[in-house]
Amino acid sequence: MRIRLTPRETSFYDLFASSASNLVTGSKLLLELLGADVAARAEIADRMRAAEHAGDEFTHAIFHQLNSSFITPFDREDIYALASSLDDIMDFMEEAVDLTVLYEVESLPKGVEQQIEVLARAAELTAAAMPNLRTMDNLTEYWIEVNRLENQADQIHRKLLARLFSGEYEAIEVLKLKQIVDVLEEAADAFEHVANTVETIAVKES
Amino acid sequence: MRIRLTPRETSFYDLFASSASNLVTGSKLLLELLGADVAARAEIADRMRAAEHAGDEFTHAIFHQLNSSFITPFDREDIYALASSLDDIMDFMEEAVDLTVLYEVESLPKGVEQQIEVLARAAELTAAAMPNLRTMDNLTEYWIEVNRLENQADQIHRKLLARLFSGEYEAIEVLKLKQIVDVLEEAADAFEHVANTVETIAVKES
Amino acid sequence: MRIRLTPRETSFYDLFASSASNLVTGSKLLLELLGADVAARAEIADRMRAAEHAGDEFTHAIFHQLNSSFITPFDREDIYALASSLDDIMDFMEEAVDLTVLYEVESLPKGVEQQIEVLARAAELTAAAMPNLRTMDNLTEYWIEVNRLENQADQIHRKLLARLFSGEYEAIEVLKLKQIVDVLEEAADAFEHVANTVETIAVKES
Secondary structure, three states: OOOOOOOOOOHHHHHHHHHHHHHHHHHHHHHHHHOOOHHHHHHHHHHHHHHHHHHHHHHHHHHHHHHOOOOOOOOHHHHHHHHHHHHHHHHHHHHHHHHHHHOOOOOOOOOHHHHHHHHHHHHHHHHHHHHHHOOOOOHHHHHHHHHHHHHHHHHHHHHHHHHHOOOOOOHHHHHHHHHHHHHHHHHHHHHHHHHHHHHHHHHHHO | OOOOOOOOOOHHHHHHHHHHHHHHHHHHHHHHHHOOOHHHHHHHHHHHHHHHHHHHHHHHHHHHHHHOOOOOOOOHHHHHHHHHHHHHHHHHHHHHHHHHHHOOOOOOOOOHHHHHHHHHHHHHHHHHHHHHHOOOOOHHHHHHHHHHHHHHHHHHHHHHHHHHOOOOOOHHHHHHHHHHHHHHHHHHHHHHHHHHHHHHHHHHHO | OOOOOOOOOOHHHHHHHHHHHHHHHHHHHHHHHHOOOHHHHHHHHHHHHHHHHHHHHHHHHHHHHHHOOOOOOOOHHHHHHHHHHHHHHHHHHHHHHHHHHHOOOOOOOOOHHHHHHHHHHHHHHHHHHHHHHOOOOOHHHHHHHHHHHHHHHHHHHHHHHHHHOOOOOOHHHHHHHHHHHHHHHHHHHHHHHHHHHHHHHHHHHO
16 A cells, blocks of 8 residues: 555546547447448548547546546546446447458348447437536436446347348358447447446445 | 445345345256247246346345445455356346247257256355355355366367357357357356355455 | 465465466467377367466465465455466467367468467566566566557457458358457457556556
């Protein structure tokens, strides 16, 4: 145990808000991907990569702040978990776009647009909730709604897999598409991790 | 750090015991699944979903207790890890049943019954061990045996994959069945996580 | 909270060094695997299994030391994370060899040798870095380089998947090979986890 200075510990809130806002950017790029032709996809992938790099900067700033602060607004493990899960979401979003380009996917299967709409809604809710960590107001509705969205995403994902396995697609195409829909499902799971961490923080404060 | 009241911290033991007993219920449903026709499978899936919801209640009660208690019988991170791993096991069991129904699997490959028997044995051992957390008696045998079972599950799983890839099955069927045997393997891994956490707790107490 | 004796807490350094050196052994066995015929592969698998058992011993010794020490050279969670990630790497390496034998893979696809070269380089860097945990010297270059290697591994992995999905391979063969290249990618990720934990430790010390 050693003494840590706390020059700017309040900026945790700002960093979490920036990290979550960046996910709204990411989910909008996923929505763009749905209707994009091959040329447009490459350009979307570039912008997604830039967004992911921006996310890395926020995550790194949070970790640096965490490691150099003696007093933190919440338990250290909760700050770590929150930053990591926010970072994971962006990584999964970026991977979905990159794989779509890399595998030269003809068209994403019906149901992916539902997955992405759920992610976009979860991103908006998460970005709106982060500033409320200061006051702990209105967080209950946020985490109930994100948990509901994750259950919905899970149902959409399982139906998508059933469709992929229905015989409509060639085996190799199934493998490509499965990896993309799986990574989008991982993004939905990671939104729930964020919400569960926020719940943990809120219960400790109450 | 803030003061937390501890109205009922001893009930951690009861909650862990209930959560583990619920896994015995889950593993019995998996055993029923083996011989079930399509109609029976749907009904088993309903009961599995109910068991999983019951498990969620125990997990949530443990987290709530953890977050609202100032003094806990073990280190907080160990309680969290134990509750999470118990919850994971039920989720994996439920997913295995749900995917079998959803993918309209004709018949599960030979070897799955061995996977499920190992899970059933691990569930019984885990349910028997939880009450012993109070006294720390007889835990060594439990975790040695669960680690042995996990190694056995790992061997069964790898042989199952080799069978799936042997050319006996169509590629799409391989994909469906692989996902089911993989999720059963994840359940076996999660039993080992539970045992490792119990070992950690016991060593700290010794 | 209870008092723990610390008869030999300094040996954490030796145990981490031994665990990391063992990964160099593992990565050399992976390099041998590349050019091996079927008979040689079985023998390599035996030696890899022995290396994995040796790794388990180091991991277990670290956990035992951690649970029985009152004072530790770094935060307990960092020691736990470091030992676990080192152990994970060996497990992934062993799995890659075992699956190659079990699936009777004709030949590993072009690009796997690049994956393994990255792992071998990461293992050397990790083994060289562990003794520096005593003095915290020269760790910055280590983790920057391992992060760079992980990005490189990620690119190699994605290109390998694109090759597997290009139509050159039968679907079942794709499934086998994908599992092997995925587990090698997991090993690369785990090297990054080790480096990130070392970074966390170093920042706290600075």
